Amino acid sequence: MKTRISCGMHRRTFLATAMGLVTLMAGFVPQVARAQDDGRMLTFGLSANVGNLIYGPSRGAAQFIVNQQLHRGLVKFDENGTVVPALAESFEAVDTSTYRFTLRKGLVFHDGTPIDSATVKASLEYLARRETGAAIYAALSTLEAIETPDAHTVLVRLSKPNASLLDYLADPNAGISPPAALAPGAVNWIGAGPFRLKANDSGVSLTLVKADTYYDKDAVALDGVKFIFYPDSSARANALIAGDVDMVDFVGWEDFERIEATPKLVLDAVPGPFVYTLFNTGRAPFDNPKVRQAIAYAINRDNVVAAAFYGHGNPLNGMPMSPGNDRYDPAMGELWSYDPDKARALLAEAGVAKGMKISLLTSSTYSFFRDMALSMQADLKAVGIDAELNAPDWPTYTSAKNGGNYDLAVAGGAPSVTGPVYMQAYAVGAPASSFGSYGYDASEIVAHIQAGEAIAGDEEARAEYAKAVRIIGDQVPFLPLAQRSQAFAYTDRVKGFRNIPGFLSITGTGYMIEKTSIR
């Protein structure tokens, strides 16, 4: 006999409906603090998808953070941005061309393979090969020899002095890797870092767990890190606010206020990478240093910061400097100022006609590139230069920049070393260096920077770098405009993490995760 309930519904129908409703309600129970359920696992919303790790090349900030958990080099950066021992228990600069590293005893990779001086030699020699396309190729291209007098000693000899070699060796792409990873296209998941790979859900997440093989495993508080890929910055901020993740990197400037206004969230912002302008020095009018100087006085940096970074950045009137490095002189940061009258006078002196038309290359891929160009366009108009924007996507922009198909171009810089040697890559003109102004001959500047690198004492070295900077002030081979705020954000349950100020916000902060804990 069929039972009917009072409203005329069949019993089976009623039960099925009730079950469905219960299931539905279970799904809707508030679970904001989802990320809290995982104990000492840190759930990290990462700003880009990370595919297979390949040893050597730079693939962006998100990959740096993953590399720094799985891999470890001879040295690393600490929370103050100082180079400290890592796989090497000690190091010394025999002179500015020779470095000696003493490895810790009993080092192994995650799979148990031992690490000795021969492993280190093979790794560094692989990074020094041109075809590897390694992030630290510029530093290791002067590698003369690596000697391994015993299983724990590595002696690196360079053909030219390089006082910043240790900074390069602390780069996230310079972790010592097993022999199997030293081939083009070979995957590089097994390292000597504080965490090892547990699961790779391609395109979605990476799950890392604490590695018992790590030399400093007792200092690692977390049980693991789950990286969930959030390429869209709004989606990333939403995930943090909704409690889906404990921490995110690269907070969009438009989300700063929203995160600061959310209780129990911490916005950890520091002055980070910088933005700058390039000139095509291979043709008029920017082959004339006076015209380049005029641009240096024409651009209102405060407007650039306001337009491109929602006010979250610092205007630059000279060379950006990484804090805590003794090789800088504060005067290096005071080369130009915003002075449109002076800009007009310099243009007149150079014989540039009012209403001169130029092309200004930017990229539509990054909104801050486009906004920076728009801000510059208005400033240039004010001094009588009519700049036409060319804003293609990133690969087209890169090809145009490297090929000199522009008059002025906007660009971004994130040096991986803290010392003034970083300026060399920006001063040397393209095509020799893809970061520099097309056609610029920087041999004089390079000579002073190299002389500085050859000097061990900071004060004497500083004098050489200052000479290089004076030439930059006069010749304007590139024009730094603003240092942008670079932010991580996390819940207040995350402790021990610190965003390293300066250039190292991108290349050094990932090392802080091994010092991080979660309540």
Place this chain on the structure above:
Amino acid sequence: MGLAAYCGKRILIGLAMIVCVQVIIFLAIQVVPGDPVEAMLSETAGIGPDVVAALRQQFGLDKPMPVRLLNHVIGLLRLDFGISFQYSQPAFDIIASRLAVSIELVVLAAFFGITGGILLGSLSVQTRWGDRLVSILGPVILSVPGYVLGSVLILGLSLSLGWLPAGGVAPFSDPAEHVRRLVLPVVTLALPIAATIAKVTRFEILEVRTQDWVRTSRAYGFPTRVTFRRDILRNALTPVLTISALELGGLIGATVLVEKVFNLSGLGSLLVSSVSVRDYPLIQGAVFVISAFYIAINIISDIMYGFLDPRVSKR
């Protein structure tokens, strides 16, 4: 021509279309300015033309274009799209993992959108409130872009009320969480489909119920419910199914904005990100899958017509 010959002909035309699409895409991405190696090395200091040339050789980009095209077509026959430049993984594996996300999203959105649309369309001709719902809400939903609808749902149900996650996918091993994360994107995609289908269903029902056989059915004294289900709705659904097939075929690569808002790593966002770094193997592979899917849906739809109306296959 028999039905088998008709099906064979449709499938052969479909395969030829896929090859054409592949050749066009291959040539198009070579013509577009921008170099994948230069883009990849754009953040590495001290890179000169020598390193770029070495990597171009490593990726096989130094070979003449006809040789690369031939290699690509041979690879296609083995479903080998090559190695992704940016992820250093076989493009096929990446696409397969993203396709699973896209298919799940699209199938669920299509299912709820189509069934909901048919239900609402039917109610709209039977009840006054249904009529108002479809006439007022339908155009509103259709006029709101998907990413706006998605953002509003996140703001309301996730950030304000905390009922559902703001985005992302969860593995099948955690089915409850998997479903919770799908609710908002599926609703975002399904609502416009439901609005379209409801509108078409309503129009078709109004059309069909004036037909002679409906009047005859009523004259025989069949209950209204039976007449509606058997004589009106069934006949009204044929064009609805055609529209549904087109919606389904078009959705597979067109969910980019919804994927972006909800942080879903589907095929659409993969294609967009691959184009933005000129990852040729991924672009070609993703276009292959999207075009194959769309063409397959069309072939199935053509063959269905052949079944439903034998005159079609005899043409």
